[in-house]
Amino acid sequence: MNPPWPPRGLYAITPDETDTDRLLARVEVILAAGATWLQYRNKAADGALRATQARELLALCRRHGVPLLVNDDWRLAAAIGADGAHLGEDDGELAAARAALGEAAIIGASCYDDPELARLAAASGASYIAFGAFFTSPTKPNARRATPELLRDSAPLGLPRVAIGGITPDNARPLVEAGADLLAVISGVFDATDPAAAARAYLDCFDARPAHSPSTTDISTP
Numbered sequence: 001m002n003p004p005w006p007p008r009g010l011y012a013i014t015p016d017e018t019d020t021d022r023l024l025a026r027v028e029v030i031l032a033a034g035a036t037w038l039q040y041r042n043k044a045a046d047g048a049l050r051a052t053q054a055r056e057l058l059a060l061c062r063r064h065g066v067p068l069l070v071n072d073d074w075r076l077a078a079a080i081g082a083d084g085a086h087l088g089e090d091d092g093e094l095a096a097a098r099a100a101l102g103e104a105a106i107i108g109a110s111c112y113d114d115p116e117l118a119r120l121a122a123a124s125g126a127s128y129i130a131f132g133a134f135f136t137s138p139t140k141p142n143a144r145r146a147t148p149e150l151l152r153d154s155a156p157l158g159l160p161r162v163a164i165g166g167i168t169p170d171n172a173r174p175l176v177e178a179g180a181d182l183l184a185v186i187s188g189v190f191d192a193t194d195p196a197a198a199a200r201a202y203l204d205c206f207d208a209r210p211a212h213s214p215s216t217t218d219i220s221t222p
C-alpha cells in the first residue's frame with residue numbers, strides 16, 4: 001500500500017473526550033500545529049456519540065488536509081468515508097476492512113511486541129504496522145511493552161512503522177533513529193500545557209540535524 005499521505009511525523013490520537021466541542025477545539029490546535037495524521041479513539045463514548053464525533057473530526061481533518069483514521073471500528077470508518085482504520089488483535093479481520101474501505105484506505109495493524117504479527121499484517125495488506133508500548137503509557141498503563149529493535153528489524157517488510165506508548169518529545173528520538181516513521185501519541189500532546197508546542201516538538205524529532213547545528217540560513221555557514 002502506498003498511502004497518498006506523508007507517512008512521517010506526528011500521528012495524534014484523540015483522548016476519551018465526551019464533550020464534542022471541547023474535543024474539536026483541542027484537535028484543531030494540534031492539526032494547526034502540523035500533526036500529520038489523526039486517529040479518532042474514544043473508549044468513553046457510546047456508538048451514537050462516536051459516529052457524531054467521527055463525522056465532525058473528518059470535516060475538521062479535511063479542512064487541514066490531514067487523514068482521519070478510526071480506531072477499532074472499520075465499519076464506522078466506512079460509514080463516514082474516513083481515510084482508514086486502525087485494528088488491534090480484537091478488532092476484526094484486516095482483509096474484511098480492506099474489502100470494505102478499498103485499496104486506497106490507510107489500514108493499520110497493532111503488532112505490540114511481536115514481529116510475527118507484523119509479518120502477518122504485511123501479508124494481509126496492512127498499510128502500516130504499529131509497535132508498542134515503548135514506554136509506560138499514562139493512557140494504557142498495562143499495555144504490552146516493545147523494544148526499538150522491533151522497529152529496526154521490521155524494516156524489510158517495507159511498510160511505514162508506527163511507534164506508540166508513553167512517547168514524549170524527550171524520549172522519541174531513539175525511536176525515530178530506530179526507524180519509526182510516525183510517532184503515535186495521546187497524552188503527550190493532549191495533556192500538554194501547550195499542545196501546539198508539544199506537537200511541534202514531536203515533529204522536530206524527525207529533523208536530522210542535531211539541535212545545536214547551524215541552520216541553512218545561518219550566515220556563518222560557508
Ligand SMILES: Cc1ncc(COP(=O)(O)OP(=O)(O)O)c(N)n1
Nearest residue numbers: 071086087088089110130162164184
Ligand atoms: C497507531 C496505533 N497503534 C496501536 C494502537 C492500539 O490498538 P489496540 O491494540 O486495538 O488497542 P486500543 O487502542 O483499541 O485500546 C492504536 N490504537 N493505534
Ligand SMILES: Cc1ncsc1CCOP(=O)(O)O
Nearest residue numbers: 137139143165166185186187
Ligand atoms: C492505545 C495504546 N496502545 C499501546 S499504548 C496506547 C496508548 C498511547 O497513549 P499515550 O501516548 O498517552 O501513552
Ligand SMILES: [Mg+2]
Nearest residue numbers: 072087088091
Ligand atoms: Mg483496538
